[in-house]
Amino acid sequence: MINIAICDDDNDMIQALKSAISSYSKTHAIEFEVHSFQSGEKLLDCKLDFDLIFLDIEMGGMDGLKTAQLYRQIDRRARIVYVTNHSELALQSYAVHPFDFVVKPFESSRIFSVLGELTKYLSENSAKDTVIQLKGEDGPLLLNLKNIYVFEYTGNRRITVYTESEKYQIKGSLSDVFSIINSESFVSPHKSFIVNMEHIDKLNNFTLYTTNGIEVPVAQKKLKEFHNEFSRFIKNYIRQG
Template identity: 25%
Template sequence: MTGGLRVLAVDDVPAALDELCALLHDAAEVVEVAGAADPITALRMIQSDRFDAVFLDVAMPGLDGLELAALLARLSDPPVIVFVTAYDKHAVAAYGVGAVDYLLKPVRAERLADALTRVLRVLRTKDPEPVDTPAALPDAMAALPVESAGRTRYVRRNEVHYVEAHGDYVRLYTKTGVHLVRMPISRLEEYWEAAGFVRVHRSFLVALGAVRELRSDAVGGLLAHTDLGDVPVSRRHARDLREQLLHAARNGQLDRTGRG
């Protein structure tokens, strides 16, 4: 894959299709969006053109989204499938036909960004020329522009101790203050994970080099202590954080924080 994503959205409800197309249009990863109001039209479009990903509703008349996905899976080079539906009861079946994500309506920009990240990861494994894929994006995000009072300041990645999600924005915690940037935390995680930032909670990323110790809170939860405060660590992320801290300590990476 070269350039941005070419995406097909499929939904038999016009308002829902328009909303999904608009969300995809606004996504930085997407270069082109097409819409289909029914699965048969979508199948014809896929047969005559190439799409990187298809965002599918499940409940549609005639051929439903699950049946269409099963047909697409038989192609020699099928598009990546993401389901978009108002019901969660089809999730198991959706993953069973190879979908990479399952979005519930109404779709939030942060969840859409997370789904697009999954799509990109799948496409990278298929791409014989990774040099031309968005894999080069993380280095381009070594500093983020922050707008304030008509001025633009660039916050360097190595100044950031941890990141907190705030809707479609993130808060960057540095020794010079807290900076608000318009970007979903899932997208920033994709850009910064190679630089030592770890997802420790649905709402937090922390720089491994900024973690001074792990602590227990008053109710037995885990906290990652930094010079700027404690960051909550969810149970699902606790083991991974411990392992990454141990690996970083063994390689001397915790001594080279360069923060503030």
């Protein structure tokens, strides 16, 4: 099931998008669950996660660009398609990292194109799920790579692996870990840590914080390199959706 949100203060536009999505669903045998919101405030109040958001730029009250900026603080992974009456506003939308944009009025084929790119993207990224085998204290440990937040070397060839709510003890060095994970999402901001950049929430001076509250020091001599790596990651992340 693919979850889609439509945020537009024009009910006719909401119905037009729903109709196009329904047609695509029937012809491609893909299930969509569609939720509609007539203001940015209502979208921001919603507790659901969405695979795609059709977001009107020009709305009464909070406009679409401000809504997107605030929504990014809630869900950095959201794929946003901006919808506008004016093509020049689409250029402004790139400051808030769009997946695509649609100019009104639109043909159903334009929405079909967006949904086709979405399903392709979701399929490709689903295939990228990788399970790695680590040397656990009590034998082999299998973990999904994307669920790992931090590796911390604690000495004596012992490493603590942090996920969202659990932690595990494994044997080896951080160089051993890097040889196993083989992923551009991971970076070492300090000699004792490897961090999954997908789960970084913020950086404050020489400390970064993951989305589940883990604090990781950033070595002064590695700060510039870390900034470069994280900027590269964010640019690639935005380009993918």
